[in-house]
Amino acid sequence: MKVKKLLCAVMLSAMLVASLGATTVYAGSTISDSHNGISLGGSVRYASAPSGTVNGITATTTCGPANYLYAKAVVCYKVAGNKYTNSATNSSAGGGTSATATTNDVGVVYGGIGTHSVRVSGWEWNNKTTSIGENW
Amino acid sequence: MMKKRGLITTIGILGAVMCLTCGCTKKVDYSDEYNYETDCQYSYATDVDSWKKIQSDGSNQYILKDNFIYYYSTESGQMTPLCDNVNCLHDQETEQSRITACNAYAPTKNILGYEYIQYYDGNIYFVSENSLYRVSKDGGKKDIVFTTDFTADDEEVPVNAWLIHRGYFYYETETYYYGEDEDTQIYTKCSLKSIKLSSKMSEKKAQVIFESDEEHSVLNLGGLKAYKNYLFYNVIANQNDFEMTDNESWIKQLYYNVYMFNIETGRNEIIPVPEGYSETTKISTIAFLKDKMVFKIYDDLEDEEYQLPIYSINYDLTNEQIWLDNVEQGKCILSYGDYVILSDADIQYFVKDNKESCNIEIYQSDATKVSSFTYPFNSMSFGGFGPDGVNVEFKDGKDSWQVYELKFEDVLNCQGEEVKLELVGERKYGLMHQGD
Numbered sequence: 001m002k003v004k005k006l007l008c009a010v011m012l013s014a015m016l017v018a019s020l021g022a023t024t025v026y027a028g029s030t031i032s033d034s035h036n037g038i039s040l041g042g043s044v045r046y047a048s049a050p051s052g053t054v055n056g057i058t059a060t061t062t063c064g065p066a067n068y069l070y071a072k073a074v075v076c077y078k079v080a081g082n083k084y085t086n087s088a089t090n091s092s093a094g095g096g097t098s099a100t101a102t103t104n105d106v107g108v109v110y111g112g113i114g115t116h117s118v119r120v121s122g123w124e125w126n127n128k129t130t131s132i133g134e135n136w
Numbered sequence: 137m138m139k140k141r142g143l144i145t146t147i148g149i150l151g152a153v154m155c156l157t158c159g160c161t162k163k164v165d166y167s168d169e170y171n172y173e174t175d176c177q178y179s180y181a182t183d184v185d186s187w188k189k190i191q192s193d194g195s196n197q198y199i200l201k202d203n204f205i206y207y208y209s210t211e212s213g214q215m216t217p218l219c220d221n222v223n224c225l226h227d228q229e230t231e232q233s234r235i236t237a238c239n240a241y242a243p244t245k246n247i248l249g250y251e252y253i254q255y256y257d258g259n260i261y262f263v264s265e266n267s268l269y270r271v272s273k274d275g276g277k278k279d280i281v282f283t284t285d286f287t288a289d290d291e292e293v294p295v296n297a298w299l300i301h302r303g304y305f306y307y308e309t310e311t312y313y314y315g316e317d318e319d320t321q322i323y324t325k326c327s328l329k330s331i332k333l334s335s336k337m338s339e340k341k342a343q344v345i346f347e348s349d350e351e352h353s354v355l356n357l358g359g360l361k362a363y364k365n366y367l368f369y370n371v372i373a374n375q376n377d378f379e380m381t382d383n384e385s386w387i388k389q390l391y392y393n394v395y396m397f398n399i400e401t402g403r404n405e406i407i408p409v410p411e412g413y414s415e416t417t418k419i420s421t422i423a424f425l426k427d428k429m430v431f432k433i434y435d436d437l438e439d440e441e442y443q444l445p446i447y448s449i450n451y452d453l454t455n456e457q458i459w460l461d462n463v464e465q466g467k468c469i470l471s472y473g474d475y476v477i478l479s480d481a482d483i484q485y486f487v488k489d490n491k492e493s494c495n496i497e498i499y500q501s502d503a504t505k506v507s508s509f510t511y512p513f514n515s516m517s518f519g520g521f522g523p524d525g526v527n528v529e530f531k532d533g534k535d536s537w538q539v540y541e542l543k544f545e546d547v548l549n550c551q552g553e554e555v556k557l558e559l560v561g562e563r564k565y566g567l568m569h570q571g572d
Contacts, residue, residue, distance in 0.1 A: 075249075081440075081466060089247070103355065106374060
């Protein structure tokens with residue numbers, strides 16, 4: 001758990017820039033809402049190794065002035081004909097947070113699920129999901 | 137390849153020997169026959185690592201769906217959350233404290249995405265984070281029976297893959313270690329342990345079955361299944377310094393092996409890939425028959441329709457032979473009693489783009505085909521038949537989800553026709569459902 005969080009923290013800045021910029025939008029891969037004029041959002045997209053090969057899933061949760069933001073990414077992949085999952089979580093106190101679940105550069109990525117939660121002034125936007133590709 | 141296999145195996149065997157020399161628990165005489173009360177319900181095992189979403193007590197089913205356990209009674213034909221707390225609305229509750237108090241609430245999904253339950257000897261078990269929970273089969277009681285020890289840094293250690301079989305809880309945990317650059321060189325080490333199921337479970341009594349070395353970073357220790365006195369699991373790992381350059385590079389360097397642990401003798405060994413295949417050919421899924429197991433092999437450099445044999449081998453790993461030749465490697469194998477079941481769900485879904493149905497074949501243990509039929513669902517896997525001889529499938533609708541059943545005895549003599557499943561239950565979505 002510790003390492004997954006560390007990895008997420010390392011990637012956080014880059015992922016946030018990428019996910020808030022021009023990303024390809026997939027069916028069901030984004031979700032948005034608003035509460036008292038505050039916009040909330042969740043998205044999931046494929047992540048790639050430096051070589052460019054897809055090796056994971058990044059889930060991003062955004063909200064302006066929030067007390068707590070949470071993102072969880074689950075990547076679905078296959079190795080030797082069997083279906084596996086891996087996940088990662090991250091949280092922050094405001095702005096946005098991203099979590100990237102990777103396959104450690106093995107397997108074929110088929111899709112993934114993002115889970116998004118926001119807590120702001122006692123109000124909760126809990127466990128909203130986004131998905132991309134095929135999931136199991 | 138041999139060197140890579142040896143590195144992790146040695147530690148695994150040492151762990152097993154340590155487990156035997158340190159273990160002083162009294163042995164219970166489990167029958168040589170499969171017993172669904174105290175044995176892993178292997179016949180549900182598909183190619184999905186997180187396969188135990190349906191369990192049976194021999195006549196009724198327990199279903200994990202959207203973090204709740206549901207009970208389907210064959211006798212009453214009713215499907216209800218597994219909770220008999222008075223005034224509990226179960227999956228329709230809106231306050232988190234009331235949801236948590238519901239005995240049917242089972243927030244199982246962990247960091248590896250595992251999501252499953254297990255029926256064992258009158259109770260349904262599930263793992264949430266670092267604890268093993270037990271729910272009585274009547275839904276009257278839920279308690280925690282085991283929690284892993286905290287690390288020296290006072291951090292929780294989540295349980296990833298797990299299985300209960302013949303009196304023992306088998307579970308996998310991960311720890312991390314670092315290279316010279318602690319910011320980027322972070323590697324995963326995993327351990328598979330066993331502990332006797334009791335009212336006083338403590339990790340101090342746990343015995344190590346397998347532990348990975350520090351030259352590999354483990355992605356997954358999973359695929360846990362058990363049959364009679366054998367526990368099976370697979371290990372997927374990378375060399376620490378591996379960097380993917382293209383799709384082929386990970387396939388060629390992958391450490392992937394299926395292990396077989398004899399719970400009586402403590403012998404822990406890799407099931408060998410039959411001779412004559414490339415280094416990228418791995419043991420894929422295994423299915424269990426009464427006197428032998430059958431397994432398929434898979435080459436990640438080839439597509440799903442590439443044909444390879446399915447092999448049979450005795451439980452002492454002797455008498456390996458081709459059981460059925462020229463089978464598409466994308467087919468999934470399962471077993472029920474002394475029958476082998478082949479499903480082409482993956483091929484239909486991913487290659488043929490057919491998301492509505494798949495084809496099932498049933499073979500006797502001597503590889504004689506006795507039945508084939510079209511199954512009118514395709515959720516990327518065919519879920520097999522439980523110890524009660526019933527296949528359970530659930531389907532998501534707009535506002536509710538439905539449970540369908542198919543009896544093994546009704547499909548044993550099919551001639552390729554499409555079978556019809558019986559709708560046995562329907563339930564409105566609760567708040568935990570967020571769509572699929």
